Amino acid sequence: DARVTQTPRHKVTEMGQEVTMRCQPILGHNTVFWYRQTMMQGLELLAYFRNRAPLDDSGMPKDRFSAEMPDATLATLKIQPSEPRDSAVYFCASGLYGSSGNTIYFGEGSWLTVV
Amino acid sequence: GQNIDQPTEMTATEGAIVQINCTYQTSGFNGLFWYQQHAGEAPTFLSYNVLDGLEEKGRFSSFLSRSKGYSYLLLKELQMKDSASYLCAPKPGGYNKLIFGAGTRLAVHP
Numbered sequence: 745d746a747r748v749t750q751t752p753r754h755k756v757t758e759m760g761q762e763v764t765m766r767c768q769p770i771l772g773h774n775t776v777f778w779y780r781q782t783m784m785q786g787l788e789l790l791a792y793f794r795n796r797a798p799l800d801d802s803g804m805p806k807d808r809f810s811a812e813m814p815d816a817t818l819a820t821l822k823i824q825p826s827e828p829r830d831s832a833v834y835f836c837a838s839g840l841y842g843s844s845g846n847t848i849y850f851g852e853g854s855w856l857t858v859v
Numbered sequence: 860g861q862n863i864d865q866p867t868e869m870t871a872t873e874g875a876i877v878q879i880n881c882t883y884q885t886s887g888f889n890g891l892f893w894y895q896q897h898a899g900e901a902p903t904f905l906s907y908n909v910l911d912g913l914e915e916k917g918r919f920s921s922f923l924s925r926s927k928g929y930s931y932l933l934l935k936e937l938q939m940k941d942s943a944s945y946l947c948a949p950k951p952g953g954y955n956k957l958i959f960g961a962g963t964r965l966a967v968h969p
Contacts, residue, residue: 787959
């Protein structure tokens, strides 16, 4: 059963600490997305990769956030330094560009609390 | 830019029919998705429309009018487990990405 895998599932950290979230997209998918969800903002697109190349990270605060795809099976989202306002659920999603519908599938999310 | 408008909350009775509307404005258009999200869980795919008209899939149907920038999700024979948020997500032209609306929280009661 193919699925997007995210780690950690839950993270509590102190303000100022570095946080790294990891995502393993569905095997064969060539597009990867990072979304952030809060009660106030809903689902916001932070960054988007196709074939490991970043295509759009306009939604990501550049001063503290960075997103990379070291290889086709791993995407990372890093926050350094973290702040309480970063507390949210971070979803990774993957899809196959060019397939019918281009449906994207979400991982279970990383629940981040910064205190 | 893009703008997506959905009702914030809706309530309905078990066994009834409910229609969740979505209006959108995007830079280009390559189709519209509906996702379901239960509290504390990830969004899951429900439907995809790229052409005008109604797509039916079991108890759920989705309608699209490209010229009006309008879509709706129709849920029939409502069940308690349908209580969730429903997210409208048009896909703008150019990039293959989805922009999500704030979602409609549906509460189904007995």
